[in-house]
Amino acid sequence: MSLVLLPSAASAASGNDVSIQACGYYETQTDAYYNHCVNNPPPGVGARLQVDYDWTPFDGYECVRPGETHLGSTSDIDNAWYLSTCRFA
DSSP: OOOOOOOOGGGSOOSSOGGGSOOEEEEOSSEEEEEEOOSSOOTTEEEEEEEEETTOSSOEEEEEOSEEEEEEETTTEEEEEEEEEEEOO
16 A cells, blocks of 8 residues: 655645646636636637536537636536637737
């Protein structure tokens, strides 16, 4: 039996360092977010997401910039998935 030690949260950097935040879709008690984690992104390139809305049988699509994006309320959004890259102005 082997023991694997993981770095503790106390040893991680503080602030908005993307490398220590959750990547992808996540929720707080009230809000839905997508964190597009990418190192050295090309200018103007983001992530095309498929967004699953609670109130409609149809999904939506959104292009988000690298980093954290607030998608809306958890009462409106169930999930979001990365589909491909996209361009934004």
